[in-house]
Amino acid sequence: MPSTITEAHDSGGKPVTIVVVGAGHRGLTYAGYALRYPELAKVVGVAEPIKRRRRVLSEIHSIPEENQFGTWKDLAAKGRIADAVIIGVLDHLHAEAVADFAKLGYHILCEKPMATTIADCLKMIKDVNASPNNPVFGIGHVLRYSPYNTAVKEVIDSGALGEIINIQHIEPVGNQHFAHSFVRGNWHKEADCSFALMTKCCHDIDILSFYLSGLRPKKVSSFGSIGHFKKSRKPAEAGSATKCLSCPTEPDCVWSAKKVYVDPLSDKNSKRNWASLFVDADVLDIENVTEALNTTAYGNCVYECDNDVVDHQVVNIEYEGGVTASMTMSAFTESECNRGTRIHGTKGELIGDMVSFTVFDFLTRTKTTHSPALDGGSHGGGDMGLARAFVASVASNDQAELGVTPGEILNSHLLVFAAETARREGRVVDFDEFEKGYEALPESK
Template identity: 75%
Template structure:
């Protein structure tokens, strides 16, 4: 998947998730002399998330090793193979070809597009792999149920984890410790916001792979399923009893296109572009050489070195240069969720595209002790 991780801490959180799986796999077996055995891993989907999970093996070579990769894009396969010394025989364009080789590793990281998760999990579960699947688990309840059935049908117990990485972050663990300590009393209400961010939302949900529900899923599922999950984590798994939610496409539609933009459909041809906050030129070209952890253009330009020429060419030939008012997006750009849990505890979660605070989540927790916790 190509959702960007926005800072060093986010990368560390994703690595923690894979590290937790690796340790869980270690717990299921030891080598013949009683020592821990190196966990071998297959990466299915060598985009940004797959690459980030795999980087755990580079930092902890004594615990894990990536031994194979499957991705339809040749450049991505090549980059990962160079980093992890993966032999040519273990580089696959399609995970089905990898499956045809039989089981070649202990575990698999599934980081393909959301709609492919269920099929991939079914294939690797059948061969007895331990599985870490990127969020969301799947795009329908029926697929989620079937995935669990496939995994639990394995002859031996296997690790099956979903990449709800917020649970592994130091700040969320600290918040959970405060809640569990009783310092706040009984939790009464939680208010949580996920400011997706101007650049992130237009990249992923207007121009990118998650712009259309039919091709992927709705934006709340794709972006904020782990924000909903973290509420359950805080509340120790209390069951929701009532849920209310609504949202809409507030801005990214043709009726909101500035008159000055005229008939332009690509930012590079648009007279309004210098004034437009959603300009592809600003996001992908003007940011080259900045201190971004991962340049946005790196997520769709297949090149070891980004430059004005190859990024410009990509903006001409892919959806990433399109005017945000001329895309075929149908996912909402803001949404709220209100939840009542067992015992009357309430929580609200807001997702919004319209902010420069890129994924800078905020949470306010109020308890019967009269105090509260903010972050």
Template identity: 60%
Template sequence: MSIGESSRPVTLAIIGAGQRGSAYAAYAEKFPDLCKVVAVADPWKFRREKMSKVHNVPKENQYDGWKSFAEAGKICDAVAVCTMDDTHAEVVGVFAPLGYHILCEKPMANSIKDCVTMVDSVRDTGLIFGIGHVMRYSPYNRAVREVLDSGVLGEIINIQHIEPVGWQHFAHSYVRGNWKNEATTSFSLMAKCCHDLDILSYYMGKDSPKRVSSFGSLAHFKPSKKPKEAGEATRCTDCAYERKCPYSAKKIYLEPVMSDAEDPERWAQHITDIVDIENVGKAIAEGPYGLCVYNGQNDVADNQVVNIEFESGATANITMVAFSEVVCNRSTRIHGTRGELIDNMETFTVFDFSTQEKKTVVPKQEGGGHGGGDMGLARAFVKAVAEKDASHLGVTPEDVLRSHLMVFASEASRKEGRVVDYGQFEKEQKALYSK
């Protein structure tokens, strides 16, 4: 039965009603005949009730966390697991035996052991398992892949990819926010760029990684870089340097709300339920998002490069950097033996060495996050569930594990100062943790 012929929409529970949960729930809002959100679980009452209102979720299907939802047994077809990274393995380990199809937000987990365990828990169950590597599913990246598959570039020799995180985004998420500390979440390459390494795998197809090296550090957001004018201040509200500081919490959260900014709630909506001057001001005066970025509460790298050699001899490098004007507007250069592709997530050019002709491609824009990738992944997952056909996802749990192991291998290289033999690394880690 095709998704268009299904007698009812796929029923979905959102586990974690934050930004990522909302992104996947938006698919059900846009295509109610294909997918329906029937339950919401989140300890934050405001977010739980807000999402439930949008999707008409009854009170009895609103849960204060994933555990209370699990106690209800199986009440729908699938779950979108959008809890914090360090809970993913435990949550998936509980929901899989209940028979839920699972869409798990990236990354899979914070440790190799948990990633391997998660794949083991869904292997051979017949369940649909998807991961939030949304970049694979954007119309843009699919158009790039079509060019690569066409052979017009010849043999791929090198890929250069940059992820400019954005100075405000990095300060918000990785210095003050949920992903600031490796011990409680994960290292920044995993949290921010696991789907960048995945998109390299997507571009390279069956060509496997051979060797990996990486360099990077926490170069700026640390006490030794604190401006002298800031003195002993620990909050932006008490700092003499605040007006000069690009990372001022007042500038990032409060002033846009006080002005006629184009998107006044851009960052403020993530630090308080009610976005107004009073509540945002209180949040930065009392909460973590008003702390000085040089306090030392964070320890994840703010810049990192990853170099990969593939079995074919092709090479690739990824740069993640906090310090950019653009926010996550990735750019890529793909060099082949017969041509070159240059992209910026909106358009790309293809130059043919033989004809010396350059073609500009403007892929369809579907809206939503990650260039339409959020909607693309939700669509593929819902179709896979409706038709009980995991091939619609275009990736297996083993593929997902491999791209995560590439990230872990990169971080091992950075921390240990060595080139990692990827094949050996993968073999050793699976031997340690797989059933």
């Protein structure tokens, strides 16, 4: 099992040293572990093409100028200058970055997904296995490392629910989050990244396998489409407008870029401004955000984008022994990524919301509430949980601290590819046959 919240591993008196490749939101988040526990981890280098991001991470972690690089190629050219690397570049670059640092013997934590093609996923495992020093390899499947899911798994393993018969899992992406990331943003087009189930929900599929550890998936089906974010759904009153700031229906539009990015600037109670993720400025103001909306895709009408990833999808899986599980992803929610869980067993039912969960005992007719101590950060504390487990694994040079093997990471991704194949081809996919079909897949070029 992954490490608990207690920072108990022995660093041998020296913190694990880390370089960060990609100083965006995910790289910054994982690196934050070193700020909380400087005696256990220290960030000593960064590679990031955007100067502001590179400067911010360097200042936060006091990285010397000689270890600040514009590209990971430049960083890798210095050889191995740290124990481990955190890879947080765009999804389609993961496989190449992992290959470069695996050759140098770095322990590797790669943000999800592994890669955007099966060929690259297989090559990644090959590169890791061929790396000197038998490195630890982790992937950003953060959900399984949250205190919440750790507690859920403990209840399952205790037998309190009896035999698990069915699991229902929902990923409410959040209306603004989806429009920002998957309609206007970096993950809006499959050719530039991958399909939505992989980029957004591969760790949701992974959590089902985590709950049911030891059971192989047997069959999978899936349905989904672009239900709303397409030109045919554009209000007639919007006319030919392609930018929100010049659209006559903007005041009444749910998806207005002005409402998402500009209005929060004058709202003292606003907890988040998505503009900070794409405006290259230390301080956001109406002028620089407005300029960005006029000159980038973030100001585009959601019905006029060239997005091609689904905005809602269901996945149905049958595991060994007839156990069934389903995962639903939807853009059309108030809740932002606060997953919902229902686990049905022969002795009880578990219902949770990523913060707390109840267990109803069928025999005693009593209900018990579990409220695990959260660890801060997003994904219910899973971000810090994964960083903790990875650092512990590196410190002990033991993959077991991560609670998952590279082969299991690969199989989790293959299940996502199988589900997407089922959706596209409108059929039930036999997972064993699907997996066999890629046993001899050639390396990606």
